[in-house]
Amino acid sequence: MSWWGWLLPLAAAVLLAAQIQFAYPALPPWAPYVVLVPLAVAAVLALGRTRLKVETGAEPQLWVGEAHLPLRYVAAVDVVTKRDKRKALGPELDPAAFCVHKPWIGPLVRVHLDDPDDPTPYWLFSTRRPEKIAALLTDSPAFGER
Template sequence: MTAPIAFRERLYVPWWGWPLPLGAAVLLAAEIHMGFPGVRSWLPYAVLVPLVVLLIVRMGAVKVEVSGGELRVGEAHVPLELLGEVEVFDARSKRRAMGPNLDPAAFVAHRGWVGPMVRVKLEDPADPTPYWLFSVRSADELAAVLRGR
């Protein structure tokens, strides 16, 4: 039986992040097509465009989830009982959290197209990571879930 999910969000790439890489893939495929006309002319389109689509989808594969007594961000996970203070940063204040105030030992999962961020301090003395700092669209909702565990 699976544990109930208290919070889940996928950090997908928004629509405005797709046209430029797809256009670049088609343009590169057209360049290759012009250099090698003939039977193989369709090959660069068949390879490059799906490759770029896969890359964009893979960039958006980061999931933030609270379930089963754990916080998961991408492949990383930590038990909820090891979490301490929870802070929410909006799009403007995250610049300070990601810049001069960033601890180099922190776990960071930043996506530039997502405005808010959450910082969760870790209370595990055996772990050298002082906190997790990660992007999430529903930062206030996640913070409420983590504070009310």
């Protein structure tokens, strides 16, 4: 996450700790800071993270957060560079696409689907290692199996 995404939660934690410090003078003055600042850091880390996983096994799947996609429905995989990201999320974006965008992460991966029962044309998600994810998807034995 970018530095500006940390400012508000950390400032809120420090201000809340200062209020607690003044409201409860019997507490050691450092105690609210030791509790609230790490709590704010943990909250930002937890909320800013989307788990991305490519499972192998009997039914290989791509997991983006809580959503999963069997790899047999993957028709093609594109890497969208940071330079082309604005176009991919703007004029080229299909409203029916599944999109998980993190503005602080530059590149995207676009996974085109071939599933007649699913109206979603593609998945578009942010990742710091798009080439690695694309290689994992295209090297899977289930890739384009349909």
